[in-house]
Amino acid sequence: PQVRVNAEESEETEGKVDLPKVEEGLGAIPDALTTDAQVVQRESESISTKKLRSHAEKFEFQAEVSRLMDIIINSLYSNRDIFLRELISNASDALDKIRFLSLTDKTVLGEGDDAKLEIQIKLDKDKKILTIRDRGIGMTKEDLIKNLGTIAKSGTAAFLDKMQKGGDLNLIGQFGVGFYSVYLAADYVEVISKHNDDKQYIWESKADGAFAVAEDTENEPLGRGTEIRIHLKDDASEYLEQDKLTELVKKYSEFINFPIYLWASKEVDVEVPADEEAEEAEEVSDEEKDEKSGDESSDEEETESKPKTKTVKETNWSWQLLNEVKAVWLRSPKDVTDEEYSKFYHSLAKDFSEDKPLAWSHFSAEGDVEFKALLFIPPKAPYDFYENYYTSKATLKLYVRRVFITEEFDDLLPKYLNFIKGIVDSDTLPLNVSREMLQQHSSLKTIKKKLIRKALDLIRRLADEDPEESSDENTANEDEDDKNDKKGKYAKFWNDFGKAIKLGIVEDATNRVRLAKLLRFHSSKSGDKLASLDQYIARMKPKQKDIYYITGQDREQLERSPFLEKLKKKGYEVIYFTDPVDEYLTQYLTEYEDKKFLNVSKEGLKLGSKEEKQKWKQIKESFKELTNWWKDVLTSDKVEGVKVSNRLANTPGVVVTSKYGWSANMERIMQAQTLTDPSKQGYMRSKRILEVNPKHPIIKELREKVATDPEDENTKLTAKLIYQTALLESGFLIDDSKQFASSVYSVIKSNLNIDPDAAVEEEDDEVEEESDVKTDTSNEKVEPELEEDDEAPMIKDVINEVEPEEGSLKDEL
Numbered sequence: 149p150q151v152r153v154n155a156e157e158s159e160e161t162e163g164k165v166d167l168p169k170v171e172e173g174l175g176a177i178p179d180a181l182t183t184d185a186q187v188v189q190r191e192s193e194s195i196s197t198k199k200l201r202s203h204a205e206k207f208e209f210q211a212e213v214s215r216l217m218d219i220i221i222n223s224l225y226s227n228r229d230i231f232l233r234e235l236i237s238n239a240s241d242a243l244d245k246i247r248f249l250s251l252t253d254k255t256v257l258g259e260g261d262d263a264k265l266e267i268q269i270k271l272d273k274d275k276k277i278l279t280i281r282d283r284g285i286g287m288t289k290e291d292l293i294k295n296l297g298t299i300a301k302s303g304t305a306a307f308l309d310k311m312q313k314g315g316d317l318n319l320i321g322q323f324g325v326g327f328y329s330v331y332l333a334a335d336y337v338e339v340i341s342k343h344n345d346d347k348q349y350i351w352e353s354k355a356d357g358a359f360a361v362a363e364d365t366e367n368e369p370l371g372r373g374t375e376i377r378i379h380l381k382d383d384a385s386e387y388l389e390q391d392k393l394t395e396l397v398k399k400y401s402e403f404i405n406f407p408i409y410l411w412a413s414k415e416v417d418v419e420v421p422a423d424e425e426a427e428e429a430e431e432v433s434d435e436e437k438d439e440k441s442g443d444e445s446s447d448e449e450e451t452e453s454k455p456k457t458k459t460v461k462e463t464n465w466s467w468q469l470l471n472e473v474k475a476v477w478l479r480s481p482k483d484v485t486d487e488e489y490s491k492f493y494h495s496l497a498k499d500f501s502e503d504k505p506l507a508w509s510h511f512s513a514e515g516d517v518e519f520k521a522l523l524f525i526p527p528k529a530p531y532d533f534y535e536n537y538y539t540s541k542a543t544l545k546l547y548v549r550r551v552f553i554t555e556e557f558d559d560l561l562p563k564y565l566n567f568i569k570g571i572v573d574s575d576t577l578p579l580n581v582s583r584e585m586l587q588q589h590s591s592l593k594t595i596k597k598k599l600i601r602k603a604l605d606l607i608r609r610l611a612d613e614d615p616e617e618s619s620d621e622n623t624a625n626e627d628e629d630d631k632n633d634k635k636g637k638y639a640k641f642w643n644d645f646g647k648a649i650k651l652g653i654v655e656d657a658t659n660r661v662r663l664a665k666l667l668r669f670h671s672s673k674s675g676d677k678l679a680s681l682d683q684y685i686a687r688m689k690p691k692q693k694d695i696y697y698i699t700g701q702d703r704e705q706l707e708r709s710p711f712l713e714k715l716k717k718k719g720y721e722v723i724y725f726t727d728p729v730d731e732y733l734t735q736y737l738t739e740y741e742d743k744k745f746l747n748v749s750k751e752g753l754k755l756g757s758k759e760e761k762q763k764w765k766q767i768k769e770s771f772k773e774l775t776n777w778w779k780d781v782l783t784s785d786k787v788e789g790v791k792v793s794n795r796l797a798n799t800p801g802v803v804v805t806s807k808y809g810w811s812a813n814m815e816r817i818m819q820a821q822t823l824t825d826p827s828k829q830g831y832m833r834s835k836r837i838l839e840v841n842p843k844h845p846i847i848k849e850l851r852e853k854v855a856t857d858p859e860d861e862n863t864k865l866t867a868k869l870i871y872q873t874a875l876l877e878s879g880f881l882i883d884d885s886k887q888f889a890s891s892v893y894s895v896i897k898s899n900l901n902i903d904p905d906a907a908v909e910e911e912d913d914e915v916e917e918e919s920d921v922k923t924d925t926s927n928e929k930v931e932p933e934l935e936e937d938d939e940a941p942m943i944k945d946v947i948n949e950v951e952p953e954e955g956s957l958k959d960e961l
């Protein structure tokens with residue numbers, strides 16, 4: 149009755165209380181928050197809560213967060229259980245943080261219960277509230293506002309995007325927005341939190357675009373930590389069942405490193421003194437017992453000696469421990485099952501997809517530096533792995549003597565291996581020093597070296613175990629996921645992490661050879677499978693000295709490249725490098741097993757026997773007049789030289805670049821980078837050499853024409869056109885497309901027997917509409933404006949012409 153009076157009182161006064169106005173600039177707060185929240189509060193709490201409401205500051209969720217919550221609260225997602233896992237994971241993170249701080253300052257833990265690093269779960273069936281509480285680091289008022297609403301992490305947008313494409317809500321934890329999954333099961337949530345640096349605050353929201361924060365003077369002081377009160381949706385009462393929660397915690401949170409307790413009731417049999425009336429009934433029940441035991445004589449004796457008591461059922465409430473803290477990495481590898489490893493990976497990586505890790509390595513290092521480690525190769529690259537390659541943090545968790553220190557420790561693995569998830573637990577590192585001090589500890593270098601070695605061994609083993617499976621076959625009518633499922637393990641690895649290995653070759657000189665062994669590619673002989681450098685070398689022709697490769701946009705284009713005509717005919721294998729990173733890769737990977745890498749689209753390709761070379765000398769001589777003449781014709785095109793080619797079969801000509809300059813592909817990539825300085829581009833651009841096929845009828849005919857009349861304008865035009873066409877076929881972009889087009893039109897005119905000087909029919913001025921005149925004038929005006937801003941045309945050109953085809957290297961990464 150007491151409660152009801154309070155509720156009525158609160159109703160009366162509450163109707164009159166004006167809620168604080170939304171701060172300027174934050175926009176209106178939907179009425180639903182205040183009114184509905186009041187109802188919930190009235191039902192569940194006391195008058196004091198009303199006070200809290202009236203003092204609460206209101207905030208709007210950041211727009212993306214709001215959209216995310218909207219999706220979650222309205223979702224009919226069947227696997228709602230995941231919210232519990234996310235909240236427990238947050239609680240565990242908060243406990244890790246305070247434990248870490250306590251290493252250098254014991255007082256942060258406080259005393260008594262405050263010092264207990266644990267998670268508690270309570271159920272209130274009447275009020276339909278599920279409560280999860282931790283004694284972690286807690287949140288200050290500012291933390292509550294920022295972390296739970298106003299700051300959108302990069303993962304928010306990425307997750308929304310994923311959801312729009314039909315993604316799985318189960319993956320929410322990987323995007324760093326796991327907290328909001330609570331609204332799968334709740335329609336109203338209160339977060340009470342106490343951080344050592346601030347007072348106790350309460351955050352609340354109904355996921356309708358707004359939340360409120362107020363100082364909490366009404367609830368029990370938490371001491372330290374966070375309590376999340378989940379007001380369950382009507383159809384989510386299953387989360388009020390002890391058994392359900394016990395099952396969920398066991399299933400999802402078995403690797404949480406802190407004890408998780410449930411405030412649970414147990415029916416127990418209790419002996420109480422028997423009262424007179426119940427005596428008879430008890431005798432009956434005793435007889436039943438006797439029948440079951442089948443030993444009458446001994447029982448008879450007992451009955452006689454027993455005091456008069458009876459057994460009643462009593463409900464006992466106590467904290468029940470739901471998990472055993474399992475440090476998998478500390479166990480011997482032979483005692484851990486594959487399933488346990490797999491489950492541990494999922495919990496560690498917050499990756500709750502069905503996919504198992506591709507491989508793992510569990511080892512301990514002994515000697516001067518002792519540590520145990522467990523490394524996993526995830527089934528897929530994290531959503532932002534390449535996007536944020538240079539800013540990404542390490543994903544290894546560092547423990548010192550079983551105490552979690554940090555997971556953002558950059559010094560354990562190099563950037564290119566940042567996709568590896570795992571745990572390192574060292575007995576050698578000191579426990580009671582700051583992160584900065586730890587970072588400088590001499591053992592870290594040794595740990596890092598061993599971890600890299602082990603990680604690379606792990607990848608190599610994955611490759612070795614899967615030599616035949618590296619098929620990258622593309623089957624029509626299959627979507628990406630299906631195709632991926634059918635790939636072998638290493639092909640899958642390569643698909644997701646190949647770029648990282650290539651970046652490793654660029655960045656890690658010490659391990660370059662080891663990494664080069666892991667390289668996979670398509671080649672003119674690999675068909676649909678991926679090949680390795682070792683396979684390439686095994687297939688090399690007896691006298692072949694170099695490893696041939698070509699770079700370009702895609703495999704299909706390279707397969708048709710004129711640069712390969714002769715090489716293919718002669719049975720040489722050519723590697724196709726189609727990733728923009730490959731251009732950088734080949735600058736660093738210049739040799740493998742004493743064989744040099746040679747780009748077949750650059751000068752310096754030497755093919756053929758001694759006799760053939762002799763023959764070529766003669767041919768070169770006989771084409772000297774043509775090549776010299778041609779070079780003069782192309783003076784304005786900045787062509788370094790014109791040579792007779794020995795790499796062509798069916799194409800009249802190709803344009804090659806100098807050995808150390810950019811390839812055509814690199815030029816294309818650089819031009820696609822909007823911010824590339826155009827002056828530098830000219831400087832870095834490689835010298836171009838036109839190579840012509842002396843056996844081709846076009847070239848032969850041209851030689852005749854030049855011999856007869858070197859000044860003929862038509863012959864010069866044809867020579868220029870051949871060069872420009874060769875440029876295109878060799879993968880370059882044409883500088884002067886206007887001039888190229890007009891040359892092509894001249895040829896078209898000649899094919900159509902039109903007089904080269906035939907004029908275009910003029911429009912009748914008198915019927916010209918006014919709007920046309922306007923357009924003309926506006927065109928005239930544009931030019932001086934562009935002159936004012938020198939950069940504008942460059943950026944515009946790049947964006948319009950190149951950008952849509954190809955992103956910048958950074959984009960592609």
Ligand SMILES: Nc1ncnc2c1ncn2[C@@H]1O[C@H](COP(=O)(O)OP(=O)(O)OP(=O)(O)O)[C@@H](O)[C@H]1O
Pocket residue numbers: 234237238239241242282284285286287295296320321322323324325326327328373374498
């Ligand atoms: N129980 C808690 N104690 C202290 N801080 C918390 C707690 N729960 C959440 N937070 C804070 O709120 C932030 C947002 O939580 P959220 O679950 O959305 O993302 P996350 O924990 O960073 O990532 P993930 O979802 O992968 O766990 C956390 O980073 C943390 O700072």
